[in-house]
Amino acid sequence: MSPRLVWRKSVSVMMLSLTGVCALAGVSVLLFILGYLLWYGGKYINWDFVTQLPKPVGETGGGMANAIVGSAKLLLLAALTGVPVGFFGGVYLSEFGGKTFAFLVRYTTDLLNGVPSIVMGIFAYTVVVLPMRHFSTLAGGLALGVMMIPIAVRSTEEFLRAIPTALREGALALGASKWKTIVKVVIPAAAGGIVTGIMLDLARVAGETAPLIFTSFNNRFWSSGWNQPIASLPVMIYTYALGPYDDWHRQAWAAGLILLLLVLAANIVARTVLARRSTAREM
Amino acid sequence: MATPSIAVARPAPSRFPRPGGARAFVERLRSGDEIAHLITLIFASTILFLTAWLVYELWVHSALPRQTFGLGFLTASTWDPVFEHFGALPFIYGTVVTSALGLLIAVPIGVGAAIFLAELAPHGISEALTFSIELLAAVPSVIIGLLGIFVLVPILRKVVEPFLKATLGFLPFFQGPAFGIGFLAAGLILAIMVVPFIISISRGILLAVPTEQREAALALGATKWESTWKVVVPYARTGIMGSVFLALARALGETMAVTMVIGNDPKISASLFAPGYTIAAAIANEFTEATGDLHLQALIELGLVLFFLTILINAFGRILILVTTRKGTSRE
Numbered sequence: 001m002s003p004r005l006v007w008r009k010s011v012s013v014m015m016l017s018l019t020g021v022c023a024l025a026g027v028s029v030l031l032f033i034l035g036y037l038l039w040y041g042g043k044y045i046n047w048d049f050v051t052q053l054p055k056p057v058g059e060t061g062g063g064m065a066n067a068i069v070g071s072a073k074l075l076l077l078a079a080l081t082g083v084p085v086g087f088f089g090g091v092y093l094s095e096f097g098g099k100t101f102a103f104l105v106r107y108t109t110d111l112l113n114g115v116p117s118i119v120m121g122i123f124a125y126t127v128v129v130l131p132m133r134h135f136s137t138l139a140g141g142l143a144l145g146v147m148m149i150p151i152a153v154r155s156t157e158e159f160l161r162a163i164p165t166a167l168r169e170g171a172l173a174l175g176a177s178k179w180k181t182i183v184k185v186v187i188p189a190a191a192g193g194i195v196t197g198i199m200l201d202l203a204r205v206a207g208e209t210a211p212l213i214f215t216s217f218n219n220r221f222w223s224s225g226w227n228q229p230i231a232s233l234p235v236m237i238y239t240y241a242l243g244p245y246d247d248w249h250r251q252a253w254a255a256g257l258i259l260l261l262l263v264l265a266a267n268i269v270a271r272t273v274l275a276r277r278s279t280a281r282e283m
Numbered sequence: 284m285a286t287p288s289i290a291v292a293r294p295a296p297s298r299f300p301r302p303g304g305a306r307a308f309v310e311r312l313r314s315g316d317e318i319a320h321l322i323t324l325i326f327a328s329t330i331l332f333l334t335a336w337l338v339y340e341l342w343v344h345s346a347l348p349r350q351t352f353g354l355g356f357l358t359a360s361t362w363d364p365v366f367e368h369f370g371a372l373p374f375i376y377g378t379v380v381t382s383a384l385g386l387l388i389a390v391p392i393g394v395g396a397a398i399f400l401a402e403l404a405p406h407g408i409s410e411a412l413t414f415s416i417e418l419l420a421a422v423p424s425v426i427i428g429l430l431g432i433f434v435l436v437p438i439l440r441k442v443v444e445p446f447l448k449a450t451l452g453f454l455p456f457f458q459g460p461a462f463g464i465g466f467l468a469a470g471l472i473l474a475i476m477v478v479p480f481i482i483s484i485s486r487g488i489l490l491a492v493p494t495e496q497r498e499a500a501l502a503l504g505a506t507k508w509e510s511t512w513k514v515v516v517p518y519a520r521t522g523i524m525g526s527v528f529l530a531l532a533r534a535l536g537e538t539m540a541v542t543m544v545i546g547n548d549p550k551i552s553a554s555l556f557a558p559g560y561t562i563a564a565a566i567a568n569e570f571t572e573a574t575g576d577l578h579l580q581a582l583i584e585l586g587l588v589l590f591f592l593t594i595l596i597n598a599f600g601r602i603l604i605l606v607t608t609r610k611g612t613s614r615e
Contacts (some may be wrong), residue, residue, distance in 0.1 A: 012508035022395030023404070023412055026478055030419040033430060085333075088326030096320045097327070105327045107601075109336050114529070114597035115337070115590060116536025118563045122586040125570070126340040146337075149330060179319035207423020208564070210538035214570040234425045238539060241429050249433070265516055267421045271414065276313045 034146060038140070042092020046251045050258075054085075054220050060247045064255055066222050067231040070137075071206065074225075074232055077141025078148055078205055083198055093153065094160035095182050106157075113150035120147050121211030129215060135229040140216025144205040151204065155197025159190040180231030193277060196270045203266035207259060209234035233259045338590070345584035347577050356584060362549040362565075364574050369581035371588060373549040377466070377559035378589075381541060382534040384470025384555070385477055390527055392474075392514075393481030397523075400482065401489035402497075402511050413483060420479035431472045435462035436544055439471075444556050459554040464546040467555040472540045478532035484529065488522035488607055489515060514537035522607030528600025532593045539561035562589045 001009075048063045055062030089109070091103050124143035129135055164184050171181040187194075216230045218239060223230035233255050240252035308317070348356055350370055352501045359370025396416070400409045440463030492515050500510035516523070546558020547568055562585050573579035 007508050008509065012506035014397075015508045015512070019395040019399035019403065022392045022415075023399040024480075026396050026416050026419065026482055027412055029475055029478075030415050030422070033419075033422055033426070036430060036434065037426070085326050085329050088323045089330055092320075092323035092327040096323055102327075105330055108331055110601055111594055111597055112330065112334055114532050114536075114593055116538065116563060116593055118536065118538045119337075119341070119586045119590050122344075122570075122583055123337045123340055126344050126583070127336075130344075146333060149333070153330065156411055177314035178316040179314070181317065203421065207421075207425065209423070210427040210567055213567055217571070231510050234423060234539075237425050237429060238543070241425075241432060241543065252429060256429050259423060260426050263421055263423060264418060267418055273419070275410075278615065 025075055034264070036221060037135025037253065037257045037260055041253040041255075044254040045257060049251070049254055054251075055223070058245070062251075064231070064233070064236055064251065066219065067233045067236040067255065068258070070216070070219070070223060070230040071232045071234075073137060073230060074140050074144055074212070075202055075206055077137065077199075077226075078144035081119045081142060081145030082148030082201070082205075083152055086149045086198075086201075087156050089149070090154040090160065090188070091182065092200075093157040095186065106154075109153045112146075113154075116210075117143075117147060117208050118210040121213070121215055124211065124215045132227065134227075135215060136218035136227045137216055137223060137230040138226055140212045141231065142231070143211035143215050144208060147208065147211065148198075148201050148206050151201040152198055155201070156190075156194050159193035159197065160186060163189045190199070193274065196273050200270045203263045203270070206266075207234055207263050209238050213238070227246070307383050337448050341583060341587040341590060345580050345587050347580040348584045349578065356581070357588070360551060364569070364578045367575070367577050369577070371562070371581075371585055374560050374565050374585060375588070376551045377469075377545065377549075378464050378535055378561040378563070380555075380559070381469040381473055381545065381561055382531055384466065385473030385534045386527065386531060388474035389472065389478045389481055389530065391476045393526075393530075394485055394523060396478075396482045397485035397489055398511055398516070401486045402507075402515065413486060416479050419475075420483070424476065424537060425543075427472060427476060428540035431468060431540055431544040432464075434467055435471060439463045439468055440596045443467075447606045449558075451472050456555045459552070459556050461539035461556050462546065462558060464544050465554075465556050465558045466545070468544040468556070469541045469559070469561070472544055473534045473537060476537055476540060480530045480533060481526050484604070485519070485523045488519045488526065488604070491522075491607075492518045519602050519607060525600045525603030525605075525607065527594050528603065532596040532600065535596070536563060536589060536593045538567050542567045562586075568599040 048061060050063060050068060051065050052061075052063035053066055054064065068095045093106060097105070123146065124139045128139035128142055132139075143259065167185055167189060168181055171185045172178070176184070212232055212235050216232060216235070218231045218235050219231045237252050237255045237259065240248040240255070243249070243252075352359065352369060356369065357371055359368070360372040361368045361370050362373060363369075374473065400413055404412065440461050444457075444461035444463070444467070448461065451457045496514050496518055497510050500514040501507075505513070541561050542564035545561060545564055547560055547564060548558040549560045549565070550557065552559070566582050566586055566589075569578070570582055573582060
């Protein structure tokens with residue numbers, strides 16, 4: 001081999017191994033985050049943490065039961081506002097949409113997806129908090145709900161589109177009307193995928209903090225109603241991490257671990273289901 | 284965004300034949316089709332309506348500072364709630380510097396990893412690694428921020444920044460006291476947060492490059508790296524650029540993790556060690572404590588600026604990706 005070729009080959013090997021190092025770096029960051037939280041947060045999770053209210057400032061102990069319930073309530077509200085719009089919007093794009101209007105809706109959805117979460121928070125603030133004159137669970141739920149719409153639309157549309165046209169034609173040929181075909185044939189066939197997509201969507205907004213800090217705010221006690229401020233896990237982590245007490249820091253780690261495990265578990269389940277479905281379709 | 288999916292807008296041919304005529308219309312109405320169409324159309328229009336409403340609210344609620352400061356809002360560099368002087372320049376500067384720094388770190392690593400996953404790694408390994416990288420994209424930003432303050436910042440303060448100062452201290456970027464918190468910390472955090480996007484979108488685009496391109500290069504005697512770097516990557520260039528723009532839009536709007544490590548000081552400094560402030564961080568920190576209408580509305584105007592910035596960059600990035608995935612046709 002000429003020296004030139006040896007040089008070219010060694011450059012090739014070197015650069016290709018560098019790309020491998022890059023990939024490893026990406027994965028190791030995830031493993032580091034997970035490992036560190038398990039190690040650090042795991043120590044501070046106990047029964048009190050999930051069943052008790054936060055202790056008065058300065059006292060050690062206590063838990064974040066209100067924040068866990070609060071997050072669940074906010075997600076429920078988010079799903080109630082975001083999922084219907086996302087689902088029916090997706091059905092429209094896949095089954096009814098024409099050319100121009102559907103393109104407009106699709107493109108707007110993608111842009112909405114890129115709107116920073118903090119801007120969604122401002123929106124919910126001006127629409128709900130300003131007129132009501134106080135922070136509320138409703139405002140937080142609305143902010144998260146609007147954030148859910150884009151992914152709900154796009155994933156619903158993708159899964160409906162993946163249903164073969166032959167299935168629709170079969171139903172129509174049997175005399176079913178279009179909407180009956182959609183409701184009884186197309187949607188049931190795509191239901192698994194749609195539900196999984198919405199689960200991923202929920203997991204995504206579950207960790208959002210920015211739109212909540214000035215909509216649902218925070219609360220050291222149980223929230224007394226939907227129009228009152230409410231605690232949530234991400235906001236608690238933020239407040240406690242920046243707080244001056246060591247005990248708060250420990251609780252922030254524990255809350256971080258719980259949040260991370262919930263989000264990752266939802267992601268792993270959903271993505272495994274999706275991967276199985278797509279390989280099944282290929283075969 | 285948990286799933287960095289590429290939005291490939293396709294023309295949507297109607298999947299059902301649609302006979303015309305008045306009688307056919309009445310028939311469709313009776314069978315419920317038109318009603319179903321109408322209901323879904325209303326929900327689809329809601330999306331357009333919501334987006335328009337969002338812009339309207341931001342615009343209306345930032346009228347006060349727009350009248351008071353005009354365009355000077357964007358170029359003034361004092362932010363003083365007490366004397367009600369509001370200039371957004373320190374925030375815009377902080378946002379741009381941290382995002383640029385984040386991309387500077389994330390792009391080489393992201394593209395490198397994407398090349399490995401698309402060109403080299405065996406199918407199984409590639410899938411497994413991509414899976415974990417997409418999980419990294421799903422980690423909530425507040426958790427990255429938590430690790431940022433308690434792990435990254437101490438390391439920066441004690442190890443990295445003194446080292447940079449000793450070796451590259453003659454550059455203006457690496458001068459001044461090492462706080463740990465500041466532009467450098469925020470840039471690193473942003474790099475971690477956008478790398479999964481760049482990897483997963485670029486990988487998809489590289490996979491869409493036709494195999495013939497690689498085979499032709501190899502047949503001409505190119506090494507594996509030469510075929511990748513001189514043929515495959517240039518072919519996918521526009522799409523990779525698109526993924527970088529999407530990552531940029533995300534970096535600009537990223538709030539919590541940055542707020543936790545940037546130091547929150549509205550100053551413009553050349554040194555990366557110095558604390559700064561970003562648009563999103565300012566909104567997150569000051570919104571609940573705004574002292575008056577002008578202050579609050581100035582923050583909302585910051586939100587408006589951020590909104591337009593991210594929308595523009597997003598729109599551009601999506602067009603780039605759209606163009607390449609149309610061109611690279613091996614998947615269809």
